[in-house]
Amino acid sequence: MHAALSQTRRSSGLRRVNLERDLRAIAALIEEAFRDEMDAGGRATISELRGLSRLGPLLRVAALADRMLRGIGQGFVWEQDGQIVGNVTLIPADYPPELGRTIIIANVAVAPAYRRQGIARQLMLAALESIRAGGATAAILEVDAANTPAWRLYDGLGFRTLRTWHAWRRGSDAPLPPRLPDSPPITRRPEGLWRAEYAMAVRAFPPELGGLGWQRPLHPREFHRSLVGRLGDFLTGSATERWIIRDGERVRGSLWARMPFASGVIQLTLIVPPEEKGHLEEPLLNYGVRQLTPMERALSCEHPADDEHATEALRRYGFSIRRTLTHMRLDF
Numbered sequence: 001m002h003a004a005l006s007q008t009r010r011s012s013g014l015r016r017v018n019l020e021r022d023l024r025a026i027a028a029l030i031e032e033a034f035r036d037e038m039d040a041g042g043r044a045t046i047s048e049l050r051g052l053s054r055l056g057p058l059l060r061v062a063a064l065a066d067r068m069l070r071g072i073g074q075g076f077v078w079e080q081d082g083q084i085v086g087n088v089t090l091i092p093a094d095y096p097p098e099l100g101r102t103i104i105i106a107n108v109a110v111a112p113a114y115r116r117q118g119i120a121r122q123l124m125l126a127a128l129e130s131i132r133a134g135g136a137t138a139a140i141l142e143v144d145a146a147n148t149p150a151w152r153l154y155d156g157l158g159f160r161t162l163r164t165w166h167a168w169r170r171g172s173d174a175p176l177p178p179r180l181p182d183s184p185p186i187t188r189r190p191e192g193l194w195r196a197e198y199a200m201a202v203r204a205f206p207p208e209l210g211g212l213g214w215q216r217p218l219h220p221r222e223f224h225r226s227l228v229g230r231l232g233d234f235l236t237g238s239a240t241e242r243w244i245i246r247d248g249e250r251v252r253g254s255l256w257a258r259m260p261f262a263s264g265v266i267q268l269t270l271i272v273p274p275e276e277k278g279h280l281e282e283p284l285l286n287y288g289v290r291q292l293t294p295m296e297r298a299l300s301c302e303h304p305a306d307d308e309h310a311t312e313a314l315r316r317y318g319f320s321i322r323r324t325l326t327h328m329r330l331d332f
């Protein structure tokens with residue numbers, strides 16, 4: 001038994017992650033590989049992983065409650081010269097079952113001194129094989145739009161580009177914009193219009209381009225909260241405002257503000273279909289931003305980079321681009 005263990009320890013190449021043994025080294029590798037692009041959230045995750053790595057055998061219990069930790073445990077590492085020099089993480093997406101089991105590929109990282117030797121490709125091939133064997137129908141990932149090496153890696157493995165998105169942010173201290181004259185009337189969306197709003201959103205965010213954004217496939221559950229969803233919101237103190245511009249029973253465009261409990265960043269979703277582009281972005285943003293500015297909370301908005309009208313309107317209302325990410329997908 002001991003001989004077998006030390007044999008594994010000395011071994012080199014690809015193997016499954018052993019959370020208890022590998023977590024600390026994986027956290028260090030991810031930190032090194034993503035040093036240049038890591039934001040505060042990423043740094044917090046790394047220090048959380050370091051803390052968790054001290055749990056020893058209890059890690060398996062912690063993994064039951066932590067999706068990222070569980071995903072790291074489902075992944076693969078590449079070991080060479082007695083150290084972990086490559087990693088890939090596999091996290092099941094929280095998608096409605098009728099969309100098929102989808103796996104998120106994350107933390108693809110190879111230590112700088114070991115790059116261009118085919119390690120990432122081998123890790124990805126093992127990951128895809130295991131995803132397929134597990135019965136999933138698709139794998140998704142996001143890659144920084146400027147990260148050509150990674151994009152080439154995924155493109156070469158058959159991933160297709162869905163869409164590129166800007167992650168926008170507006171500071172909590174940004175000023176209240178003046179009311180827009182001549183704005184069409186904007187109201188809260190009545191529950192009974194959710195299907196009309198969904199039909200409009202299908203044109204704005206076609207499912208084949210990835211829907212509403214990262215891990216947000218276009219699905220009725222985003223428009224019509226189930227009882228369980230509403231109960232969850234109530235218990236966590238979060239809420240979603242939905243403002244629309246309508247023409248009778250037709251929804252022309254909408255803006256959502258998802259407000260997490262207390263002080264979290266408010267997430268906006270701006271939905272304007274092709275036939276209304278250039279007309280509704282500003283009225284909706286003006287209304288939403290005016291409603292939300294007094295709350296003194298930062299606003300975020302993930303929106304397609306190819307949408308010039310929204311880009312212009314978001315800039316005008318004090319948003320700036322934090323990151324630009326390309327979403328990719330491989331169907332099995």
Ligand SMILES: CC(C)(COP(=O)(O)OP(=O)(O)OC[C@H]1O[C@@H](n2cnc3c(N)ncnc32)[C@H](O)[C@@H]1OP(=O)(O)O)[C@@H](O)C(=O)NCCC(=O)NCCS
Pocket residue numbers: 033034107108109110111114115116117118119120121122142143144147148149150152153154156
């Ligand atoms: C992206 C990364 C994982 C690639 O790891 P790697 O082990 O060097 O990649 P591989 O040697 O397996 O290369 C596989 C393919 O990827 C592409 N690729 C990798 N590095 C490249 C580079 N510097 N320039 C252009 N293409 C590159 C090539 O298509 C390559 O195939 P080829 O060698 O036949 O041309 C590595 O550079 C890394 O860790 N970067 C920092 C973290 C990161 O950006 N991760 C991806 C997040 S989405």
